[in-house]
Amino acid sequence: MTPRQTGNVDVSGLPSVVFGQRALLWWGTLGFALIEGFSLVLTIASYLYLRQNEFDWPPGRTPNPDLLIPTVNTVLLLAMIVPMHAVDRAAKAFDGRGVRRNFAIATVMGAVVMTLRWWELLALNVRWDTHAYGSAAWAVVLMHSTLVIVDVFESATFCAIFRHGTAERKHYPDASDAAGYQYFLSLAWIPVYVVVFWLPRIL
């Protein structure tokens, strides 16, 4: 049992800029990552559920997805962890220049990922309206793409805030949380990549 407090509690000495689980926004980011991660899990589950209805996967004469562009994009997405890790470290050192530079790198990389994502969709070798396999494969990739769009927007915004001088010290923990979100985003792609681009070759 937590002991009772007898005197008044003076909190005037507490810090207002705190990182990680001490900050409210860290928990908010975690909450939305949970929602998005679970949405992705359900989309993948739906893909696998629809698999049961076909003898072959991909069905009929639909070719397997190509691997080159998706694999390049996977590497790029995972490589985004590097500048975002640098953002995290710079944020914790209150190094505005480092934060800004690495956000800029991540923004450019994210934009390239989003551009390649179009060819990645073409690499599925099926349209969304061909049959349920096509619909499911597009759905899984697009579900992840919405997260990438949000992430690129977030990185670009942070970059601009830190560039144009309106950033305050309270924005450094936010930048650190953005790095955490990026790790989630990159790692969440791995199951999508395996399921959509490799599983048809195995199942």
Added chain:
Amino acid sequence: MASTEAHLPAGLLSPAERELLHQTWSDRPGFWGWVTAVDHKSVAKRYIFTAFLFFILGGLEAAAIRAQLARPENHLLDPDQYNQIFTMHGTTMMFLFGVPVQLAMAIYLVPLMVGTRNISFPRLNALGYWTYLIGGLFLYSGFILNTGPDAGWFSYVPLAGPQFSAGKRVDVWAQTVTFTEIAALIAAVELIVTILKQRAPGMSLNRIPVYVWAVLVTSFVVLFAMPSVALASMMLAMDRLVGSHFFNPAEGGDPLLWQHLYWFFGHPEVYIMFIPAAGFVSDIIPVFARRKMFGHTALVLSLVATGFVSFGLWVHHMFTTGLPQLGQSFFTGASLMIAIPSGVQVFCWIATLWAGRPRFATPLLFVIGFIVLFVCGGITGVMVASVPFDQQAHDTYFIVAHLHYVQVGAFVFPLFAAIYFWFPKMTGRLLSERLGKWNFWLFFIGVNVTFFPQHFLGLMGMTRRVYTYLPETGWGPLNLLSSVGAAMIGVSVLVFIANVFLSLREGVPAGDDPWGAHTLEWATASPPPPFNFAHLPVVGGLYPNWERGADAPVVTGLGNSHREVLATTVMDAVPDAIQTHPGPSVAPLLVALAIGVTFITGVFTPWGFVVGPVLLFPTMLMWLWPRRKPAAERAWCEERV
């Protein structure tokens, strides 16, 4: 009746400091203030008000249904109108009233009950409300334009698919669902963070009020249930808009995928409404039994267990779809198992009342009505959890009776208890006890007269969603009786509305704590000031108001000139950091409008999902962009580090 300041040491805050605190936390005045409000109480009150408006609309639809079914071969409504009206009734009650009103009550009560100044993400909170409002208005605009959804509140495919539901009716339904899911998910995240990180010092996990536990569990249920229906409704919209084949069996799709995704959300949804209702009951009973709750730990564990088990029941909605026998057995077991935590709670409530000195004010009457109706609904729930019985009763009025006993009994009754209980806190005036008793008895008798005969109608073979029936079926008298009951419920709701309006004008002033209650919201004024507490309280037990003396400790050192809230540790609520909250802003409304444009345009063309973000990004940027602060304020921001 305890006074606000009686709990707090005198002289800690001068009148000037108090005024400054008031200014700091107030929303702006006038219309601009209305659209930019971020105070959790302002947002919650409009949320509750809007949800009750939808409750009345859903009730009018129910009245139309009962008028149509009152006698055989009635032609008050034609089949098409009937389809739209029962779909609108279910959709309104579940998506625009049930879930939103429970989350809205939590948005109002939780920050007060945990002793903080505002909800964790105030602007996000405002965004949730606006999104919900746009969704509701969109649904009813469709209905008025004869584009009301007509495939039932769970829109089963293939009926709801492009082949059998041409036009835009189902699309309106699907996008409305998307709006309400966004709002619910936002509320869930901000409530979780408020509960885990913004509790008053000393309110360790073992000292959280039961209602707050209930909201925490519910919020996690929302977090994992809502993505399922959001995904399902998006797939349905895509099947209808761009020709995808998720649910089209001719191209490898599967209608049962819809049912799995829908009920993976739909069954927990029942608990999203019930768990907070059980929390209301557990915090109301001790006040009127005038003793501490019997079995607090068992109650909390039951709520948590209910949250977990609620995800293991969805397939019992699908027993007639030809599932493997092992699956049926598992889900029968899980469905029966939910009776255990529910039973534990019922025994704890009865034991507390039994051992207390009950004061039968209106909130307690509604609580007792709830216990009776919930037990009845629970018993028929156990019956339909059994596969052989369910196969007979499926899609009949037996199910309609069961679900209304559960929904009205286990959710609406505790909600009314909560409104009678917390109305004085929200408005500063008590509701009339005399009208309250009329409200209760008409409602209680009305519900039983309406829904009890429907069990028999179901057993006699009356299926759901038939717009009329032949006299030879023999269903006429029981249907007439059911419609008479519905009229009683209607009168009861009219009494309630009259009670609210009369009491707002002429009700007895409530004072800070008219009931002698134990939770923290009663330790501040009614209605609470914008800052909630002049000094945040320090909590020393599970019943803070009953245990606090005049010299009870409080928090000092929080600034008055900025929106500062105290962040505490997750387990023991030890003060850990000061966090600043954002002030009023129009950005949440603009972002909600951009979301609205995205999804409403998306009903007609896939380009909506391209045009929408073009609007969304600038409004988001407006939200996120820090305003350039005067030098003194900047200095303050730096100083806090």
